[in-house]
Amino acid sequence: MFLLQAKTRMSETEATGERWRPIAYVATLIAVAAVVVWYAVGHRAANSADAAAADESVMPLSCAVESQGKLPTLPEASGLALSRRDPNVLWSLNDSGAASVVALSPSGELLSRVRIAGANVNDWEDVSVAPCGNESCLYIADTGNGGGTQRNDVVVYRVREPLPGDRETAPADVFDVAYPDGEDHESDAVFVLKGQLFLITKGHPAVLFAFPRNLTSGTIQTLERIGEIPTAGFPPGTIPRRYRVTDAEASPNGQWVAIRTNDALLIYRSADLLAARTHTLWRTDLRFLSEPRGEGVAISDDGDVYLASERVSEGAASFTHLKCAWGE
Numbered sequence: 582m583f584l585l586q587a588k589t590r591m592s593e594t595e596a597t598g599e600r601w602r603p604i605a606y607v608a609t610l611i612a613v614a615a616v617v618v619w620y621a622v623g624h625r626a627a628n629s630a631d632a633a634a635a636d637e638s639v640m641p642l643s644c645a646v647e648s649q650g651k652l653p654t655l656p657e658a659s660g661l662a663l664s665r666r667d668p669n670v671l672w673s674l675n676d677s678g679a680a681s682v683v684a685l686s687p688s689g690e691l692l693s694r695v696r697i698a699g700a701n702v703n704d705w706e707d708v709s710v711a712p713c714g715n716e717s718c719l720y721i722a723d724t725g726n727g728g729g730t731q732r733n734d735v736v737v738y739r740v741r742e743p744l745p746g747d748r749e750t751a752p753a754d755v756f757d758v759a760y761p762d763g764e765d766h767e768s769d770a771v772f773v774l775k776g777q778l779f780l781i782t783k784g785h786p787a788v789l790f791a792f793p794r795n796l797t798s799g800t801i802q803t804l805e806r807i808g809e810i811p812t813a814g815f816p817p818g819t820i821p822r823r824y825r826v827t828d829a830e831a832s833p834n835g836q837w838v839a840i841r842t843n844d845a846l847l848i849y850r851s852a853d854l855l856a857a858r859t860h861t862l863w864r865t866d867l868r869f870l871s872e873p874r875g876e877g878v879a880i881s882d883d884g885d886v887y888l889a890s891e892r893v894s895e896g897a898a899s900f901t902h903l904k905c906a907w908g909e
Contacts, residue, residue, distance in 0.1 A: 833881065
């Protein structure tokens with residue numbers, strides 16, 4: 582009898598457990614869902630706050646046109662840089678043809694062409710000027726997709742900065758560098774800060790890479806990913822291919838970096854870029870200039886900004902001098 586009662590009570594207990602099991606399961610699901618919703622809402626608020634902070638860090642850039650004219654002698658102007666040896670000279674280049682750089686006046690007149698000894702042209706895209714030791718050097722970036730495809734490696738030529746009257750430089754130092762993890766990119770923008778080269782890719786997103794601080798010839802070194810440059814969606818209404826980065830250059834004193842797309846100009850504090858604070862910047866819309874295809878940019882210590890444009894079809898390239906103001 583006792584055994585029968587015990588079995589009966591056990592059956593009742595099991596039945597009760599069976600009745601409660603679905604309820605416990607549903608309660609568990611509700612609790613998990615509540616945690617997921619709380620997490621998502623909290624992180625969405627945080628992300629919204631981050632986005633708002635990023636927007637607040639993008640400041641307007643005020644620029645006035647000093648001069649604008651044609652650039653008929655340089656149909657494929659790629660890159661622009663202020664000379665450190667002569668304040669009345671800017672350097673530029675064509676992205677194909679002879680291995681030479683072009684000296685321009687501050688108003689865009691052709692001064693001369695100087696051959697870069699020991700260099701080959703695949704797809705030259707940029708030229709930068711920076712100190713190297715006790716001298717000034719040109720850095721010429723062969724970083725384009727001359728073969729019609731993106732590439733895993735880039736080549737940089739370094740020579741002592743010539744004077745416009747020179748016919749040829751000394752043989753160039755040649756540095757081969759590859760993107761990390763087998764990545765493939767195209768780039769039109771290389772600049773130098775504190776003795777180190779940096780590169781910005783032309784795709785979406787625009788990625789900032791750092792070269793090894795100690796470049797070595799005869800070996801392939803690897804770039805380091807730093808961050809992304811927020812060019813997408815500015816200016817509003819611009820088609821995506823026109824907010825790809827086409828050039829970047831540091832000011833002679835190394836405090837500022839100018840970056841441009843076809844339709845926009847961005848100014849960074851160098852310290853912000855070096856710290857990967859890529860959302861703190863000044864920017865302005867360049868569409869009012871009606872450039873054929875905006876390409877090159879150079880910046881002085883005092884707010885002078887020089888812009889070069891490639892020609893389109895049978896038209897002429899253009900050269901523009903702006904005077905810009907931004908906060909300290």
